[in-house]
Amino acid sequence: MERGMNNGQSLWHSQSPKTPTTMLDRALSSRRPHSDADLSASGESGTDESKTKRPHIYLLASNFLSRIGHQWWPCLILALLFLVLLFLISVAFHSHSFVCISRFDPAARIGFFGLDGLESDFGALGVPWCRSKHGKEVEWTSKDLLKGLEEFVPIYETRPIKNNMYGMGFDHSFGLWFMARWLKPDLMIESGAFKGHSTWVLRQAMPDTPMISLTPRHPEKYLRKGPAYVDGNCTYFAGKDFVDFGSVDWKNVLRKHGITDLSRVIVFFDDHQNELKRLKQALKAGFRHLIFEDNYDTGTGDHYSLRQICDQSYIRGGGHSCFKDSDEARMRSKRKKFWEKAVDTEELCGPGETWWGVKGEMRDDFNHTNTPISYNQHFQNSRYVESILDVYWELPPVAGPSLTHQSRYDPARATPPIVADGKHRLFQRIGLGRLDKSVFNGYTQMVYLEISKPGS
Numbered sequence: 530m531e532r533g534m535n536n537g538q539s540l541w542h543s544q545s546p547k548t549p550t551t552m553l554d555r556a557l558s559s560r561r562p563h564s565d566a567d568l569s570a571s572g573e574s575g576t577d578e579s580k581t582k583r584p585h586i587y588l589l590a591s592n593f594l595s596r597i598g599h600q601w602w603p604c605l606i607l608a609l610l611f612l613v614l615l616f617l618i619s620v621a622f623h624s625h626s627f628v629c630i631s632r633f634d635p636a637a638r639i640g641f642f643g644l645d646g647l648e649s650d651f652g653a654l655g656v657p658w659c660r661s662k663h664g665k666e667v668e669w670t671s672k673d674l675l676k677g678l679e680e681f682v683p684i685y686e687t688r689p690i691k692n693n694m695y696g697m698g699f700d701h702s703f704g705l706w707f708m709a710r711w712l713k714p715d716l717m718i719e720s721g722a723f724k725g726h727s728t729w730v731l732r733q734a735m736p737d738t739p740m741i742s743l744t745p746r747h748p749e750k751y752l753r754k755g756p757a758y759v760d761g762n763c764t765y766f767a768g769k770d771f772v773d774f775g776s777v778d779w780k781n782v783l784r785k786h787g788i789t790d791l792s793r794v795i796v797f798f799d800d801h802q803n804e805l806k807r808l809k810q811a812l813k814a815g816f817r818h819l820i821f822e823d824n825y826d827t828g829t830g831d832h833y834s835l836r837q838i839c840d841q842s843y844i845r846g847g848g849h850s851c852f853k854d855s856d857e858a859r860m861r862s863k864r865k866k867f868w869e870k871a872v873d874t875e876e877l878c879g880p881g882e883t884w885w886g887v888k889g890e891m892r893d894d895f896n897h898t899n900t901p902i903s904y905n906q907h908f909q910n911s912r913y914v915e916s917i918l919d920v921y922w923e924l925p926p927v928a929g930p931s932l933t934h935q936s937r938y939d940p941a942r943a944t945p946p947i948v949a950d951g952k953h954r955l956f957q958r959i960g961l962g963r964l965d966k967s968v969f970n971g972y973t974q975m976v977y978l979e980i981s982k983p984g985s
């Protein structure tokens with residue numbers, strides 16, 4: 530996998546562990562103006578004497594006007610216009626009544642974030658990731674992803690379920706299709722099908738490969754009310770035949786499907802269950818290629834995710850402080866005004882400064898159950914994950930928010946997109962401009978895991 534696209538793995542793993550607060554403090558402090566002490570040391574401190582020597586502003590203005598003579602009118606008008614513009618911008622950014630600020634407008638971004646607002650700020654708050662045992666990376670590159678995107682857009686346009694609210698949007702549909710096609714499994718298993726959109730995506734990637742779908746409500750039930758997808762080459766454990774992934778007799782089921790090599794199977798989870806629980810169940814059954822759809826960031830989501838598990842202080846962007854007067858806290862509260870899924874320190878932290886998982890809780894089953902865990906347990910969970918992992922790869926967003934107009938995930942917690950902000954021509958050429966903007970609003974860091982071979 531290409532260095533720049535690998536969710537920060539190669540970018541950060543050679544660095545010494547630092548907390549994000551420390552890194553941010555350092556980065557931000559280097560941009561702060563010099564203190565008075567610095568100025569006096571350099572002889573530019575502006576003493577009282579220099580103040581008295583400074584000409585009065587009125588004198589400066591009248592000198593200037595007398596110098597430009599009769600040409601001063603245009604200048605005055607321009608200056609007035611400039612002042613009016615400044616006033617309008619300041620009202621727009623500081624009045625609470627003006628809430629409709631465009632995330633994609635450079636002026637708005639400058640108003641919020643200063644000149645830094647113009648730069649692409651992907652990963653500015655750090656992107657936690659799970660370390661793998663030997664630092665192995667995926668085989669595909671950013672070029673492969675770009676090529677795949679071009680191919681996938683026309684396929685996506687033929688999807689049977691046009692409005693897949695509560696299911697996958699474009700980014701993850703592409704990710705699932707791309708990985709299934711790359712890995713070319715002999716069997717595809719999905720847990721959590723809803724109306725069948727992800728089943729359809731898997732089928733587009735692998736037209737002849739058998740599938741198993743585990744989902745409490747059979748997708749055919751949705752057909753009565755509207756569009757849904759039921760696959761002809763799929764064994765459904767659904768409705769009265771539903772069995773939870775953790776309770777399936779996999780040996781038996783795989784034998785029936787003629788599968789002997791479990792490294793030729795991919796398992797896709799979109800069932801909103803604790804991912805640590807799912808990982809242990811998959812490992813027990815012997816599966817090695819797992820894809821998790823909702824890899825929620827710390828402080829968000831309805832189940833404990835890989836991203837949350839690996840959010841540890843030795844990873845850049847991992848480990849948080851609940852200290853309200855920190856650079857991270859300030860940056861988070863600013864970003865919350867821009868991005869719906871961004872969380873500020875208040876949302877991140879529970880009682881007793883518990884920030885891991887969601888406010889110190891390990892959520893499960895659509896947040897129907899949640900268990901408070903200690904920081905030590907949380908830390909041990911990441912050590913466990915790292916001990917069995919060969920690859921951790923987060924799908925990047927397909928394109929920057931200036932192109933997709935997505936308004937939910939905070940780019941500061943995401944890897945750089947496949948199509949960078951500002952690449953309008955590429956965005957159009959690939960066909961992404963033809964899609965309704967709403968399909969880009971569901972990115973939650975889909976992740977691919979390769980589990981190590983037993984004993985490696």
Ligand SMILES: C[S@@+](CC[C@H](N)C(=O)[O-])C[C@H]1O[C@@H](n2cnc3c(N)ncnc32)[C@H](O)[C@@H]1O
Binds near residue numbers: 725801
């Ligand atoms: C977010 S939806 C899946 C969306 C679907 N993959 C798509 O892309 O359209 C979650 C699904 O998980 C199902 N579900 C709930 N508990 C489950 C479980 N224990 N095992 C498998 N599926 C479960 C829900 O009924 C629901 O259909």
